[in-house]
Amino acid sequence: MSPLLGCVADDYTGGTDVAAAYRRSGLRTVLFFGTPPAETTLPPCDAVVIALKTRSIPPAEAITASRQAQDWLTAQGARRLYVKYCSTFDSTDQGNIGPVTDALVKASGANLTVVCPASPEHGRTLYQGHLFVGDRPLAESPMRHHPLTPMTDSDLVRVLSRQTPHPVALVPLQTVERGPAAVREALDDLAAQGVRHAVTDALTDGHLGTIARATTHLPVLTGAAGLARALAIDATGGTGGTGGIGGIGGIGGTGGTGEAMPELPPGPSVILAGSCSAATLEQVAHARDHMPAHHLRARDGALPEALTWLETHLGQESRVIVHTSAPPGRRSPAAAPFLERALAAVAARAAELGARRIVVAGGETSGAVVNALGVSGAVVGAEADRGVPWLLTTGRPPLALLLKSGNFGRPDLLLRATEAP
Numbered sequence: 184m185s186p187l188l189g190c191v192a193d194d195y196t197g198g199t200d201v202a203a204a205y206r207r208s209g210l211r212t213v214l215f216f217g218t219p220p221a222e223t224t225l226p227p228c229d230a231v232v233i234a235l236k237t238r239s240i241p242p243a244e245a246i247t248a249s250r251q252a253q254d255w256l257t258a259q260g261a262r263r264l265y266v267k268y269c270s271t272f273d274s275t276d277q278g279n280i281g282p283v284t285d286a287l288v289k290a291s292g293a294n295l296t297v298v299c300p301a302s303p304e305h306g307r308t309l310y311q312g313h314l315f316v317g318d319r320p321l322a323e324s325p326m327r328h329h330p331l332t333p334m335t336d337s338d339l340v341r342v343l344s345r346q347t348p349h350p351v352a353l354v355p356l357q358t359v360e361r362g363p364a365a366v367r368e369a370l371d372d373l374a375a376q377g378v379r380h381a382v383t384d385a386l387t388d389g390h391l392g393t394i395a396r397a398t399t400h401l402p403v404l405t406g407a408a409g410l411a412r413a414l415a416i417d418a419t420g421g422t423g424g425t426g427g428i429g430g431i432g433g434i435g436g437t438g439g440t441g442e443a444m445p446e447l448p449p450g451p452s453v454i455l456a457g458s459c460s461a462a463t464l465e466q467v468a469h470a471r472d473h474m475p476a477h478h479l480r481a482r483d484g485a486l487p488e489a490l491t492w493l494e495t496h497l498g499q500e501s502r503v504i505v506h507t508s509a510p511p512g513r514r515s516p517a518a519a520p521f522l523e524r525a526l527a528a529v530a531a532r533a534a535e536l537g538a539r540r541i542v543v544a545g546g547e548t549s550g551a552v553v554n555a556l557g558v559s560g561a562v563v564g565a566e567a568d569r570g571v572p573w574l575l576t577t578g579r580p581p582l583a584l585l586l587k588s589g590n591f592g593r594p595d596l597l598l599r600a601t602e603a604p
């Protein structure tokens with residue numbers, strides 16, 4: 184059976200976020216980390232998400248990796264492609280949202296796509312092309328201090344125009360409020376004018392539904408989990424639902440979304456936090472109050488020191504946290520690659536020592552950790568908090584992974600994730 188929807192996500196937490204959104208919409212969803220080999224056989228499913236680590240790499244490499252994923256999904260029969268980037272539009276003037284979208288739209292044969300990172304359930308809304316995080320414009324939110332992709336401009340027409348040679352234009356809220364036919368007409372007008380990227384306003388899930396219904400003719404759409412979910416609901420005939428996925432069973436309590444939690448493998452838990460977002464800093468502080476904690480700083484000898492600490496503290500039933508996360512004035516500029524590699528090495532050692540539940544905060548950090556663990560795919564389970572689903576790896580021994588987007592989750596999420604379900 185061909186999947187209805189294919190998705191290429193630019194980081195691993197973004198991939199889990201969109202997979203959770205599909206799952207909640209009733210789609211059987213499969214998640215891969217990296218493009219699988221050509222001969223891979225898909226289980227029966229309705230949506231396939233390929234999570235890449237392309238958000239902060241050179242644009243040419245991001246294009247190559249994303250095109251490979253697109254070709255794989257097309258070969259599997261994916262009828263439509265969704266390009267998932269961050270709901271805070273994490274990128275720089277070099278990309279990679281513009282260059283990757285340009286390449287995928289061109290390969291699809293289309294001449295226009297929609298750009299809509301609105302995700303109302305996470306407080307991301309788009310008005311007159313300006314992205315809001317809660318009640319603040321993006322450029323006044325904590326995202327302006329992101330270590331890799333500081334967002335200092337809230338006007339996405341302007342931001343994207345710096346990343347692409349193609350024209351970018353706005354479909355304003357007034358048009359979206361007039362319904363799918365009006366949006367379709369606006370998109371057709373923009374396409375006729377040679378516009379490639381239509382930044383489209385949305386404040387509510389209703390607006391996203393309108394956009395989904397207006398864009399059934401477009402083979403490639405782009406945005407965050409909000410529009411992905413609206414497209415999934417549209418693809419399932421508007422039913423939505425709780426969406427079960429084969430492979431994860433067991434009821435051992437409920438997560439933040441009220442869903443049954445998967446049965447997680449027994450063994451110690453380790454939290455690895457590399458995100459410096461405001462939400463993560465609060466979650467790390469909370470977790471530090473309840474378990475042994477190690478702050479890994481960028482300096483000579485930091486990794487051996489962290490590994491020795493881990494070996495001392497990770498007992499058979501224990502839980503520990505190792506973090507590099509630090510507030511704005513206490514970060515180490517240019518240390519990001521070192522810190523990612525160090526947390527990845529700690530994760531790999533923790534798995535060798537018997538850790539079976541691995542909780543990671545941060546998208547780039549999750550990419551480094553998952554790659555170091557050699558995990559290439561996972562079954563998507565219930566969400567511990569919105570957009571943060573449990574993943575059960577298919578390898579041996581099975582691992583439960585929780586990959587948390589920097590900005591997501593309630594203050595006690597990291598702690599809850601290490602507690603018996």
Ligand SMILES: Nc1ncnc2c1ncn2[C@@H]1O[C@H](COP(=O)(O)OP(=O)(O)O)[C@@H](O)[C@H]1O
Binds near residue numbers: 513589
């Ligand atoms: N103390 C620090 N100083 C500088 N960079 C850091 C520090 N701690 C973490 N980082 C880096 O910041 C980046 C955070 O990105 P990411 O893991 O994607 O988190 P988020 O999900 O919040 O964007 C990573 O590359 C990480 O290694």
Ligand SMILES: O=C(O)[C@@H](O)C(=O)COP(=O)(O)O
Binds near residue numbers: 197201590
């Ligand atoms: O869309 C979102 O906000 C997330 O899915 C996402 O991509 C977050 O990225 P990180 O904050 O880097 O984890």
